[in-house]
Amino acid sequence: MKLLRNATIALATMTAAATASADYLYGFGNVSINRLDWTNKTEKNTAHDDFTYLEVEGGAGFTWGEVYGFIDLENPHKSSESGRRVAMKGNTRINLGDSGFNLFAQIYDLSTHDFDEQNRFVGFGYNFAGDNYFFKPVLALHNAETTYFSGNNGYMLGWVAGYNFKAMGEDFMVTNWHEYEFGRNSNYLRSASGSSKKSGHNGGVGFWWNATDSITAGLQYRYADDKLGNATYQDGVIYSLKYNF
Numbered sequence: 001m002k003l004l005r006n007a008t009i010a011l012a013t014m015t016a017a018a019t020a021s022a023d024y025l026y027g028f029g030n031v032s033i034n035r036l037d038w039t040n041k042t043e044k045n046t047a048h049d050d051f052t053y054l055e056v057e058g059g060a061g062f063t064w065g066e067v068y069g070f071i072d073l074e075n076p077h078k079s080s081e082s083g084r085r086v087a088m089k090g091n092t093r094i095n096l097g098d099s100g101f102n103l104f105a106q107i108y109d110l111s112t113h114d115f116d117e118q119n120r121f122v123g124f125g126y127n128f129a130g131d132n133y134f135f136k137p138v139l140a141l142h143n144a145e146t147t148y149f150s151g152n153n154g155y156m157l158g159w160v161a162g163y164n165f166k167a168m169g170e171d172f173m174v175t176n177w178h179e180y181e182f183g184r185n186s187n188y189l190r191s192a193s194g195s196s197k198k199s200g201h202n203g204g205v206g207f208w209w210n211a212t213d214s215i216t217a218g219l220q221y222r223y224a225d226d227k228l229g230n231a232t233y234q235d236g237v238i239y240s241l242k243y244n245f
Helices: 002-020 040-045 186-191
Strands: 024-038 051-062 065-074 085-095 101-111 116-126 133-146 150-167 170-182 200-210 215-227 230-244
Touching: 024 040, 040 230, 101 133, 116 150, 133 186, 150 186
Parallel strands: none
Antiparallel strands: 024 051, 024 230, 051 065, 065 085, 085 101, 101 116, 116 133, 133 150, 150 170, 170 200, 200 215, 215 230
């Protein structure tokens, strides 16, 4: 566990040092309001409730690689005891020369009034990109620290992908993110209420309309299997409205 923690810190330090002397290539940022509407089947088979969340999201590319992150305030209108949660993700990719391969590090953190979980990933990725598309797979070691567990938790195979296109004179984009965790620790599974398998899936498919340079509307299909504290398949729809800056 200490080795993976140290590797994550080392990559973060390398990222900070590289950013200070790198050429800036691109960047984006936005704030959004979102509503996750779980399907009736998911609500029946789990303890999930529909919820609203506010998000701040941003990313940037440099000659050395790229960074990305977001912070979500879920159920902002509620107290912590009645359902308010904070979720954060940050990752970086450090290019290995001009090979297309990169060093990858990611941290995801979820905090509630009575439970905390942080997932750390360190591994290798690859970037496929063109004028109107990107596909970025990654294979990483997984370390988890929760209220009830701390240690290595197998591996993660995942990707992010996107495709931009025009239709009827408007700008649209289709995106997909997916994380497949496998080889999960038996002690983690025993501590995670509802989880049972050595593997699990987590992801989403999004359709985005860039109405103006400042406004983006989105519709996402959210899915998970043996994740989010449940051993069953879970899905829903996220309605999003973003202000880009």
